């Protein structure tokens with residue numbers, strides 16, 4: 702089979718299920734297989750594919766038609782133009798989370814500071830921050846030991862990791878300048894509306910945020926006070942419909958300068974708040 706024919710075959714197989722997403726997905730699969738650049742894929746469309754690869758290609762398509770996310774099948778995803786290893790122990794990084802990273806990089810101007818990524822998962826947020834600001838001191842926690850194994854591969858030894866329930870393994874310390882978190886925020890009702898590929902394959906504890914989806918914001922608004930410095934900041938990703946309740950939670954817990962930032966799709970996506978007078 703020629704490369705161009707394989708691309709067409711993959712696209713046509715995926716189209717009935719994935720519609721227009723079949724185009725980028727078919728490219729991603731072939732790029733992974735052939736270990737080539739996007740331009741090479743089209744420039745070499747009349748070259749033969751090694752026939753030994755075809756059964757593997759068909760196996761990938763079978764898994765995709767069975768709702769398995771492509772990221773888990775290939776074992777890698779791109780986030781902020783950087784490749785990360787993933788597996789089914791971690792949430793698949795979403796482009797929306799780039800808004801959270803951007804918000805921090807444009808607000809935190811200190812040369813030196815310490816931050817913790819609460820619910821680090823695959824490590825995408827802490828890794829990108831640490832790579833953009835190598836002098837920052839980075840910590841990451843997660844309740845899932847298996848997720849931390851993935852974070853540790855992606856972050857090598859750039860981020861100090863701990864397995865704990867939020868900040869339970871930190872002594873009250875006023876140690877951090879800011880906290881970042883993309884917590885689980887799917888409500889009970891929303892959980893049952895999720896696409897099967899998400900509901901059946903991504904980790905439940907990375908998605909489910911309690912009956913109304915807000916459990917983690919309630920905890921973060923209170924428990925962050927034990928580890929943040931005076932005037933410390935928190936940055937959290939939020940669901941598109943959570944702007945009002947999350948703002949209320951942080952206001953009621955005494956946080957100030959609360960700002961909500963939209964993502965590129967103009968949905969509310971990030972909350973930033975400051976903890977004044979944390980004495």
Ligand SMILES: C[S@@+](CC[C@H](N)C(=O)[O-])C[C@H]1O[C@@H](n2cnc3c(N)ncnc32)[C@H](O)[C@@H]1O
Pocket residue numbers: 791792793794795798819820821822823824825826842843844845848865866867883884885886906907908
């Ligand atoms: C939505 S995922 C975010 C993962 C990653 N930061 C990202 O943005 O792709 C939430 C993460 O929080 C972790 N988590 C859930 N409950 C937790 C808890 N009580 N304490 C610490 N981490 C928790 C999950 O294991 C999961 O890795």
